[in-house]
Every structure is written in structure tokens, then in C-alpha cells.
Amino acid sequence: AQKVTQAQTEISVVEKEDVTLDCVYETRDTTYYLFWYKQPPSGELVFLIRRNSFDEQNEISGRYSWNFQKSTSSFNFTITASQVVDSAVYFCALTGTFYNQGGKLIFGQGTELSVKP
């Protein structure tokens, strides 16, 4: 079975601090995809990044960076110099690729990030 665990339920930081959101996953698929989504207070789900299981390169996009490590089944997300606008719930998610199982986004429980001025 596939499972995503985000152990941090809530994180509170002060603006400009760096913060890392943890994500650990379980899957028996050899090919799979990992995602991060952001859900701001307005409620919509915003796609942030996708990573496939064969690409372990870390990625940086502005203040955001992602560290994917297959050896520990982790896909952690770091925000550098956090800002108040980063306050949101962040979801890590996983899909497999087998027919009638693939495409199903399995979400973690989410980490609520609060960035205080």
C-alpha cells in the first residue's frame, strides 16, 4: 500500500527564518511520482513541484528547495527566508503508475506553516 507521512502537524516560525517540511513515503512501485501542493487560507490547492522516482537531483526554485532521497524514502521541502505569504498548509503526495492504481494522489496529512512577522 502507498502511504505518505508528514509528521509535523504545525510549524510556527518568524519571518526570514528557514523552515523544512518533512515528508516520508511508502510504496512498492518502482516508478512513482512525488508532489508538493500548497493550500493557502483561501482554500485552493496549488501545485509546487513534481519529482519522479528516477530523478534524485535536488531542485531549487527561488526561495523553495526540495531534497529527494530514495534511500530514506523522503522528499523534504525547505523554504529559505520565509515570508508571511508562505503561511499555508503544505501537502506532500505520491502517485504510482500501474493502471487503476496510478494517478491516484495519496496525500499526507499536511503541515500547517505559520510565518509570523
Added chain:
Amino acid sequence: DAGVIQSPRHEVTEMGQEVTLRCKPISGHDYLFWYRQTMMRGLELLIYFNNNVPIDDSGMPEDRFSAKMPNASFSTLKIQPSEPRDSAVYFCASTPPGTLGANEQFFGPGTRLTVL
């Protein structure tokens, strides 16, 4: 280009009433997903379609829930009769053709359902 469109955005109904949620996926997308978000259970997949055909409905909670996709541009999720425990935000998402599971899912704004 319009994103995924859901209606209504908010729905308040009384227990026992029928509720119909609507979704228009992004044009050209051939997968459509219905998710439900609650505090207790988080985000969970209810059902998904490929080319208008239901592929996996194992997440549908019970027979009171049904979903249809009569054409590529429209899907409905119906709850009949509704119960207070159905109160949640229901999201529709779509994804373009391609390697199954590989593409990001584009989410609609959600329908916040309250059953009194």
C-alpha cells in the same frame, strides 16, 4: 485559459436532501478526479475517470454517493440522501494525457458542503 471549474462554491443543505456538485475539467484533459477534504480524514480520493469512464471508485464512501461523467467537459458528484457527516470540501481535479500518475493534477476551487 480557464482552470477547473466547480459549482456551486458553497452549498448548505438539510439532512436528507439530495446534493449535486458539478465540475468542468480543463479542456483536453482526459483524467478527472473527485477528492474530499475533512479535518478528520484529510484529502482522500473518491473516484476518478479516464476518458469519461470510471476507473476506480473504491474511495466512494457508500451507496449514497454516485458520480457520472457524461462527456469530456462535465462531471457530477451526487449525494442522496445527504448526512451531516458528508460536510466537507469537495475538490475536482483534472490532468492531461500522458504517463499515468506523472502529470500534476490541476484542482478546482472546491465546493464547501455543509449538511445541517
